[in-house]
Amino acid sequence: MTNKINASIITIGDELLIGQTIDTNSAWMGQQLNKAGVWVRRRVAVGDVWDDIWNALDEESKHAQIIFITGGLGPTADDITKPLLCKYFGGQLVTDEGALENVKAIFLKYLNHPLLPSNLKQAEVPDVCTVLQNKRGTAPGMLFQKNDIIYISMPGVPHEMKGMMEDYVLPQLAQWFQLPAVVHRTLLTAGIGESFLAERIKDFEAALPAHIKLAYLPNYGMVRLRLTATGEDVQAITHDVDILFENLQQQLQDVLVVNEDITIEEAIGRMLAARGKTVTTAESCTGGYIAHLLTSIAGSSAYYKGGVVSYANELKETMLGVKPTTLQAHGAVSEETVTEMAEGALQAIGSDYAIAVSGIMGPGGGSEEKPVGTVWIAVASAGMETVRQKFSFRFDRRRNIEMTAMNAIMMLRKVLVA
Structure with a gap:
């Protein structure tokens, strides 16, 4: 019989509390632990304060x-996690030879300055822990056990923490605990809001068995739906969730983008690669x-040829062939200008498709006729009429940019599937 395993995540650092650093560690760990069948019951952030860290350990136990702990393992004076854990678990600091060799190797291979005493101290660990070697940095991880509870302390640097989790912690979970089987199936929809989607599949959701849950994950004009099944027999729950997932896809054929847990840009990349087509951008x-989103996908060089960032009107004219008369008569943020940008990029770079965007992201620059958030998007393709659409966003600059990019990629998708 499998038991529900509860976990807590403690993140340490003043920078997390004042918003200087965003805690991405907890989100990533939560996702990975959920897939493994571990339930993250609580997440706690504390500053670099001895009593606060100590009390958090007591409470989460x-x-x-x-209990997963990240942060506070660096070489500076405010990094107090290691000495605190040493006292909390009743040990004393000793030099771990493996960690010491790792520190020396990193400084010798990658850094062009001598080792300082503070760097060497990073190889010190409590003698009551199991050392987790850090293949991506200098601070080792530490595993403690007390009263049948496992404590794992890892660096706060996300890249280093992920390495330890992937190399050691996640593979070991099944050795430490008898975990339930967990099966996920995810699909991505576009062009329908979360509430309308929920209304459309309310009968499907109401009929789900107790061991299968449906989650709605909305983001920028898209909604990801995830079915999660838990149980003891992985084959049985896989069979159950596969049947329901097929049913769900059939009900949502007209708004379904992809039936995998991937991003819209990866889905678009696969569509382009499968068709042997290319795209360019004029932004x-x-x-x-x-361009960043499209090229963040491995293998994107097969379908992304390049692009032009044309903030200045002169570049719109010289690089994209936008007519001066068009800019004078209609302005940079207009249907006419964005159409000529897309068609000009198509011709200049020689791709099969071109995306062009022009808008007012804010916080300034808007007018009564064209307020902040006004955006025109065009998608041009050889032998087809250019598709264009106006959007009116109402967010801050960063989100307006993100919304523009997502809608541009979704417009390309519509052209591809037309």
């Missing part, structure tokens, strides 16, 4: 069988963000 208001 009342709720969890495994004014997004400053290259669309």
